[in-house]
Every structure is written in C-alpha cells, then in structure tokens.
C-alpha cells in the first residue's frame with residue numbers, strides 16, 4: 651500500500667443542505683486525494699451530496715447531475731458511504 655500525500659486544504663465551507671461546517675475532506679475511493687471543481691462532496695453532517703464549484707464551495711447537484719450519478723458505476727460506493735454516515739449518526743444520537 652502506497653502512502654498518500656496529505657490532502658490539500660480546502661476553503662472552510664458549509665453544507666448547502668444542513669449548514670454543517672467543513673474544513674477538510676477524505677476521498678471515497680479515488681487513488682489520489684486531488685479535489686478540484688466538479689468533484690463530489692458528501693456532507694458528514696447530513697449525508698447530502700454536493701459538487702464543488704469553481705471557488706471550491708459545495709453547491710447542490712442539479713437534477714441532471716443527480717440522475718447521471720445515480721445511474722453511474724460510482725453510485726453503490728456513495729450509497730455505502732451514506733448508509734455508514736446514517737449508522738454513525740444514529741449511534742451518536744443513541
């Protein structure tokens with residue numbers, strides 16, 4: 651297993667759905683840790699998906715982007731991540 655470089659910092663930002671503040675990220679399975687405009691973001695606060703805009707701020711997916719994602723090969727790993735977050739939140743909330 652190769653060592654990955656630490657991810658570059660991203661601007662502090664809030665989830666467009668729940669307002670949860672984010673100042674870091676973790677890749678969901680990409681080989682590298684590069685995040686650039688157009689990359690997907692999964693909120694650790696609510697599980698919502700968003701897309702980084704040109705200023706590296708998350709915006710909600712358009713209906714077309716959401717449909718394309720849900721019919722892509724990436725959808726199963728995203729669903730697993732959303733379910734894991736849901737289980738973590740349920741565990742924390744007792």
Ligand SMILES: [Zn+2]
Nearest residue numbers: 665668693696
């Ligand atoms: Zn959120």
